[in-house]
Amino acid sequence: MVKLERINIAGTGCMTRVISILNQKGGVGKTTTTINLAAGLAKKDLKILVIDLDPQGNATSGLGVEKMDIVKGTYNALLESVPFDQVTMVTSTQNVNLIPTNSDLAAAEVSLSGVEKRELRLKEFLVSNLGSYDYVIIDCPPSLGLLTVNALVASTDVIVPVQTEYYAMEGLSQLLQVVQQIQTGLNPTLQIFGVLLTMYDSRTSLSEQVRAEVVRVFGDIVFSTVIPRNVRLAEAPSHGKSIFEYDKWSKGSKAYKALTKEVIQRGN
């Protein structure tokens, strides 16, 4: 089994694990994994902060937060010196707090490009505020731009969801290159925590072929938990609920429960 060291957020002594959910492809299960891993960890009585770094705001709405209830969010965290408490909201899921996306975030890539230490904004915002959280989970946008770079600089770990389909591996070498650049530069202790196969369809041999290929390339780092294709997982966000609240007996719920366990084990 893979064992990962618990590393503090670069030199700050903070022991919170900060996990970026990263894949520059859209629709691979990043947001679904963010919400349900957060909820799974929260059920273990761990304190979780979700950061919605995708301008589409799917993690925000999927956690049941309405746009009109958002006063400040990720944009303000990155570009203005607002106090941490002003951008953090409680959600209806116990133990899960959220820094929501607000509509301005779409402009953040451009606005950030003009500011000093633009890659460090999220890290500097979080550094002295994570004490009360066990895990921070960052839902990354589907790109490798400045928002994602901010996520990687602020993170201790990366989880890469990979959709079990024909083009699964496309883009992964580029993703690894970016992670490597961050490791050799701004965040040497960043590590790939795991690769997660999503939307696995046991009725097709293609799913199994793709799984085998991903395991051949990435080895031990692939989680043994595989997330099946399950319609309940797709339905839950429109009710603003995690899969555990929406349908705890579903295949999707069992899979995210198993993933939660594996994440905790790997991290110990």
Ligand SMILES: Nc1ncnc2c1ncn2[C@@H]1O[C@H](COP(=O)(O)OP(=O)(O)O)[C@@H](O)[C@H]1O
């Ligand atoms: N395991 C799954 N089974 C069925 N549908 C899924 C599953 N995971 C995600 N989905 C659905 O697929 C779409 C893309 O997933 P999402 O998590 O939003 O991906 P991303 O954040 O990478 O764009 C969403 O509509 C989501 O509800």
Ligand SMILES: [Mg+2]
């Ligand atoms: Mg998403």
